[in-house]
Amino acid sequence: MQHIKDMDKKFIFGCKSNRLVRFDKVWHKISDLKMSDEQVIICYVKGLAFPVAITKKVFTNEDLSVGELYLISNDLDSSGSQLYKIYQKRWIIEQYHQSIKQNASLAKSPTKTIKTQTNHIFCSLIAFVKLETLKIKTMLNHFSLKSKLFISATKSAFNELQKFKLTSQVINC
Numbered sequence: 001m002q003h004i005k006d007m008d009k010k011f012i013f014g015c016k017s018n019r020l021v022r023f024d025k026v027w028h029k030i031s032d033l034k035m036s037d038e039q040v041i042i043c044y045v046k047g048l049a050f051p052v053a054i055t056k057k058v059f060t061n062e063d064l065s066v067g068e069l070y071l072i073s074n075d076l077d078s079s080g081s082q083l084y085k086i087y088q089k090r091w092i093i094e095q096y097h098q099s100i101k102q103n104a105s106l107a108k109s110p111t112k113t114i115k116t117q118t119n120h121i122f123c124s125l126i127a128f129v130k131l132e133t134l135k136i137k138t139m140l141n142h143f144s145l146k147s148k149l150f151i152s153a154t155k156s157a158f159n160e161l162q163k164f165k166l167t168s169q170v171i172n173c
Contacts, residue, residue, distance in 0.1 A: 012073040020046040038080030055080035
């Protein structure tokens with residue numbers, strides 16, 4: 001955070017609820033602050049020498065449980081809703097990184113040379129684009145598509161194995 005501020009840039013980070021902040025002379029956990037949804041509090045974070053804005057976003061999960069997201073920024077002029085909208089835009093990039101690493105196997109590269117690493121990255125990008133195309137056509141997310149493809153490939157391999165078994169039984173007879 002200090003490095004980003006030193007470059008005269010703005011930041012917005014999600015932070016844990018146990019992070020210590022101070023707006024009076026006492027340190028508090030963020031979760032202990034009495035904040036309403038999208039309220040902004042200007043305070044100091046332990047370890048930083050400059051003030052930051054902290055906001056809380058309350059949301060309901062699909063299972064109807066309530067979640068809280070705490071955001072921290074050095075943009076002291078923005079409202080809580082503005083900070084949350086900017087953070088949501090960043091979230092799309094996080095989803096991209098997660099999907100390309102886990103679903104397109106970017107993180108599982110067994111390569112050692114620059115050329116093979118470059119090829120692996122390129123193939124991972126192509127796989128991601130194909131997943132995106134399928135996502136649009138099927139209205140399923142990348143994880144569901146990967147699961148369906150894996151199940152289909154496993155069934156196909158099992159059927160081939162059954163054919164080999166039958167062929168070997170006929171030959172042995």
